[in-house]
Amino acid sequence: MAHFRLHGSKVLAVEITGDAVKAKNGSMVAYDGEMTFKKKTGGGEGLRGMVTRRLTGEQMEVMEVKGHGTCYFADRASEINLVTLHGEKLYVESSNLLCTDDALRTGTTFTGLRGASQGNGLFTTTVEGSGQAAITSDGQAVVLRVTPDYPLRVDPGAYVAHTGRLQQHFQSGVNFRSLIGEGSGEAFQIRFEGEGLVYVQPSERNTIGGEV
Amino acid sequence: MAFTVLNSRMVEIKIDPGQKLFSQRGAMLAYRGEVSFTPSITGGQGGVMSMIGRRVANEATPLMTVEGSGSVMFGHGGHHVQVIDLTGDTLYVEADRLLAFDGTLRQGTMFMGSQGGVMGIVRGQVSGQGLFTTTLEGHGSVAVMAHGGVIELPITPGRDVHVDPQAYVAHRGQVRNKLSTALGWRELVGRGSGEGFQLALSGTGTVYVQASEEKL
Numbered sequence: 001m002a003h004f005r006l007h008g009s010k011v012l013a014v015e016i017t018g019d020a021v022k023a024k025n026g027s028m029v030a031y032d033g034e035m036t037f038k039k040k041t042g043g044g045e046g047l048r049g050m051v052t053r054r055l056t057g058e059q060m061e062v063m064e065v066k067g068h069g070t071c072y073f074a075d076r077a078s079e080i081n082l083v084t085l086h087g088e089k090l091y092v093e094s095s096n097l098l099c100t101d102d103a104l105r106t107g108t109t110f111t112g113l114r115g116a117s118q119g120n121g122l123f124t125t126t127v128e129g130s131g132q133a134a135i136t137s138d139g140q141a142v143v144l145r146v147t148p149d150y151p152l153r154v155d156p157g158a159y160v161a162h163t164g165r166l167q168q169h170f171q172s173g174v175n176f177r178s179l180i181g182e183g184s185g186e187a188f189q190i191r192f193e194g195e196g197l198v199y200v201q202p203s204e205r206n207t208i209g210g211e212v
Numbered sequence: 213m214a215f216t217v218l219n220s221r222m223v224e225i226k227i228d229p230g231q232k233l234f235s236q237r238g239a240m241l242a243y244r245g246e247v248s249f250t251p252s253i254t255g256g257q258g259g260v261m262s263m264i265g266r267r268v269a270n271e272a273t274p275l276m277t278v279e280g281s282g283s284v285m286f287g288h289g290g291h292h293v294q295v296i297d298l299t300g301d302t303l304y305v306e307a308d309r310l311l312a313f314d315g316t317l318r319q320g321t322m323f324m325g326s327q328g329g330v331m332g333i334v335r336g337q338v339s340g341q342g343l344f345t346t347t348l349e350g351h352g353s354v355a356v357m358a359h360g361g362v363i364e365l366p367i368t369p370g371r372d373v374h375v376d377p378q379a380y381v382a383h384r385g386q387v388r389n390k391l392s393t394a395l396g397w398r399e400l401v402g403r404g405s406g407e408g409f410q411l412a413l414s415g416t417g418t419v420y421v422q423a424s425e426e427k428l
Binding site: 007008009011027029030035037076077078 | 292359360361363365371372373374375376379407419421422423424425426
């Protein structure tokens, strides 16, 4: 199994010994040893995955990296977070997914209104299985724990990923102030309930909610 | 001349009377003591001939001479700064990545074609280095800018390092550098993996790679 480690906070070094990893297209910055790069069709599993990805707009430009040696990945100087999965599911935006172990399966799920509020569309990517994955964030992400007693509310623009058994609810605080353009800029939030971890970045994407 | 890294994006350089330092024009952030900044019309070292050489080679980046006694802080565009100490060896770097360097270093321009002939020229074009690159040689420090921090990768015989041309920052030592292509039918039909070109570096030395595919 490929070994992931961070080289600083912005470069991911993956030691590959004959096996493969999947990475965002064009994210390799350097490697030593022997490597081959091959683009995967849509990044989904098989033809069905490919069609789903096309339809949902969650298609990832993914390449398969295979060989022997160390490969270094980075993406526009964004911070990298390592996530180790032991059979659970990671929900992440396809644009934030940098690299996954080949043993992990990727899929697509419907997120509803929450997805639209993030400015990322109605669907999100899931990563499932056992192995390591690397996700990118704009600035060092914080990992917040959610327990049944402590639900968490997150700005849709700052949400990066989550794992565990969590229910998501979309809530809005739109009132007459927002309508007349005097809003606080925090009109929408996602509420997470249940048991799990949420990755939040110290930066906000442009969302519809951020405007009001 | 002591280069002190203040944080990842700022460097402080102590300067004593009689010492000279070149820096990118406008990159000074603050200074202590009596320091003068004069635009270096010739764009660095050597005389007018070197200047013409650099102009022709398109490696003429606006530089200024810093002299006096005190300490000067440099930073530019929020880019990460990496200090490289040279001990008699040569650093190959693009002129626009130079933030500041010791005035005692010998500055030169290298024709890319001189290392690998026509392929060298092609390599220069692909990696965005152009036909020429700047060399710095001697004993002293250089502050180089990069987008998103720099990692150093050692190159040893028998263990080649391949670098994405867009992420390449600089290299030093006895290094042969050639362009390797991994182009196949996939690239031709627009299904490439985005890693069609790589710089293959072999020999003994160090290559500096930035954590981003963005040029400065």
